[in-house]
Amino acid sequence: MNSWPSIPLRELKEYQFPKLKLINSNNQSSTLEGADSFNMYVCGITPYDATHLGHAATYLAFDMVNRYQSAAGSKVEFVENVTDVDDPLLERAKRDGIDWRKLAHTQIELFKSDMTALRVIPPSHLVHVTDSLEIIENFIKLLDQNGYLYKLDKDFYFSVGSFLQDLPISVEEAVKIFAERGGDPDREGKKHPLDPVVWFAHREDDPAWNSSFGLGRPGWHVECTAIASHYLDQKKSDPILQIQGGGADLKFPHHFMSEQIVKAAYGRGFARDYIHAAMIFFDGEKMSKSKGNLVFVSELLEQGIDPMIIRWALMSGHYQQDRSWSEQLLFKAISEVTQVRAALAQSEVAEADPLIRSIINDLANNLDTPTALSRLLQWANSSISNPQVNQSGLVSRAIDSLLGLAL
Numbered sequence: 001m002n003s004w005p006s007i008p009l010r011e012l013k014e015y016q017f018p019k020l021k022l023i024n025s026n027n028q029s030s031t032l033e034g035a036d037s038f039n040m041y042v043c044g045i046t047p048y049d050a051t052h053l054g055h056a057a058t059y060l061a062f063d064m065v066n067r068y069q070s071a072a073g074s075k076v077e078f079v080e081n082v083t084d085v086d087d088p089l090l091e092r093a094k095r096d097g098i099d100w101r102k103l104a105h106t107q108i109e110l111f112k113s114d115m116t117a118l119r120v121i122p123p124s125h126l127v128h129v130t131d132s133l134e135i136i137e138n139f140i141k142l143l144d145q146n147g148y149l150y151k152l153d154k155d156f157y158f159s160v161g162s163f164l165q166d167l168p169i170s171v172e173e174a175v176k177i178f179a180e181r182g183g184d185p186d187r188e189g190k191k192h193p194l195d196p197v198v199w200f201a202h203r204e205d206d207p208a209w210n211s212s213f214g215l216g217r218p219g220w221h222v223e224c225t226a227i228a229s230h231y232l233d234q235k236k237s238d239p240i241l242q243i244q245g246g247g248a249d250l251k252f253p254h255h256f257m258s259e260q261i262v263k264a265a266y267g268r269g270f271a272r273d274y275i276h277a278a279m280i281f282f283d284g285e286k287m288s289k290s291k292g293n294l295v296f297v298s299e300l301l302e303q304g305i306d307p308m309i310i311r312w313a314l315m316s317g318h319y320q321q322d323r324s325w326s327e328q329l330l331f332k333a334i335s336e337v338t339q340v341r342a343a344l345a346q347s348e349v350a351e352a353d354p355l356i357r358s359i360i361n362d363l364a365n366n367l368d369t370p371t372a373l374s375r376l377l378q379w380a381n382s383s384i385s386n387p388q389v390n391q392s393g394l395v396s397r398a399i400d401s402l403l404g405l406a407l
Helices: 053-071 087-096 100-117 133-145 161-166 171-180 220-232 248-266 297-302 307-315 327-344 353-364 369-385 392-403
Strands: 021-023 029-031 037-042 075-082 125-128 149-152 155-158 197-201 216-218 241-247 271-277 280-282 323-325
Touching: 021 271, 037 053, 037 220, 053 075, 053 100, 053 241, 053 271, 053 280, 053 297, 053 307, 053 353, 053 392, 075 220, 087 100, 100 297, 125 220, 133 149, 133 197, 133 216, 133 220, 133 248, 155 248, 161 248, 171 248, 197 220, 216 220, 220 241, 220 248, 241 248, 248 271, 297 307, 307 327, 307 369, 323 327, 327 369, 327 392, 353 369, 353 392, 369 392
Parallel strands: 037 075, 037 241, 075 125, 241 271, 280 323
Antiparallel strands: 021 029, 149 155, 155 197, 197 216
16 A cells, blocks of 8 residues: 655765664663664554544654664665554444545545654555455464464454463453453453454444455454564564554553464564553643544644644653643744754854764664754754854754654
8 A cells, every 4th residue: 555755864874873772561671683674563543533643653753763773774664554444443434424434545644644744754565454354364364273263153263361471461450451442351152351353253234355254354453463474574583573563552452462363373473572652641631532632633734833843842752751742842842943943044053963973872772852852952052152064954964864853
């Protein structure tokens, strides 16, 4: 599937790039090797609503990984999915009296325009679930062949019981979260409450496709594993991916189930590191549809907010720390971007090399964008008070490549 327009990155070959250190979901520091190739899978949108700032912050975080690894010389293979058939999408379409395909299409196009505005580098493959049904069906067949699939009424479930020694929380807590996030732990007849469905039998007027498992559609967890493995598996690597990424709300059950499903299918691990972006709050409260306090990227853009100011504001907090969006944050970002632009508009500025090297080191340290932006502000102030060299263009090109800021 076509993603959004590509973004050319300025080369920074004259600079040394330390190995990127990230903190994984086990709160352990992990160093990414400076390999010729690097692969990453990020869980994409379910297109039943516009891109809110929580989504945007997540995709900006992995855009920073993509930018750093690319600048460091790696050939990045980056796959992102679009869950364009799922319960939330179907429920929203029925509620609004709109065809689910039309709803998905409009929201996917809006998502692409938001990502383009925010200068997020597009993935190598942006993959629709509805375009991947044969891939998913063949993956489910592997689960069946290896004895991890069972039928309940007309649905098919993955038997996770053999893998629960890797459960990061208690079974009781896991069952509670599983129920809150799309699972059905109380269904009678299941071998274990945490078993996830991998193929839904056709129900009423829901969309459905023919398969060897009957008329129906795939379950959430198996979609990502099948798509990621199809596009990124080199058939010999263990684990298959270097990074599986997404929001912190995907740690369990989604990423846990993904790991176990791949083990069952291939006998190999799914990802070397699971990296998660934290939550965005609004004025101190968690953003949610029920509270009606979601802030959408498209609405900010319609209000005339410069997308680079949105990007700056989101990067002013660390990607792995919960943080709050507010008018004060937005106004602060406007002021800071204005300062940097004023410096970049000068022919002479403070020296560029120390700034660029420091920003590279900040990013290598678990994508420390708050410190990097602080350094950029200090440089801007020094440039205005004590300009020395004609290097504003060098700084402009570097922050575009490294931080995605086209100022």
